[in-house]
Amino acid sequence: MEKTxxxxxxxxxxxxxxxxxxxxxxxxxxTFIAYFIPLKKRYTAEQVRVQFGSAxxxxLELLLGADVLATAVAPSWNDIGQLTAIAILRTALNYFLSKELKEISNETS
Known part of the structure; x- marks a missing residue:
């Protein structure tokens, strides 16, 4: 059952x-298309950054979930330690990225 x-x-x-x-x-x-190829609707650099940052x-959230899943079944202490480090790094990255995206959104509104 554990193998399955x-x-x-x-x-x-x-x-x-x-x-x-x-x-x-x-x-x-x-992002490449929106920023470098002129189309009818021209995006500002801030709009492109917000779209890219949101993605x-x-x-990052999906990757964190994938890491949690990968260590969900019978993890070793080493696996738990690595997951903790990865979770802290990805959560911090996501937090500061979200904070920056909110600031950019507030500036453009």
Whole structure:
């Protein structure tokens, strides 16, 4: 039963990691198009930053969830320590990114 649970959680974790990478990749393409290719609707640099930053924040949350899933079944103390360090770093990054995005949004409104 433990093997099955570990297999399922690891595969879900990898799927979530891939989803986060796809979100970032798609956002990079959208950012490139919005910033460098002139279209009917021209985005300001702040709007592009907010869109890109929001996608990065979502990806960070997904990656944190994937890490939690990866260590959910029978983790060792080493796994728990690594997860703690990763969670602290990603949460701090997400916090400051969200704070900056709010400031940019307030300036542009």
């Amino acid at each position: 649970a570990k297999f399922i959680t690891i595969n879900i974790s990898h799927t979530v990691e891939i989803l986060a990478a796809v979100i970032i990749g798609w956002t990079v393409v959208k 990065v924040a979502i990806a």
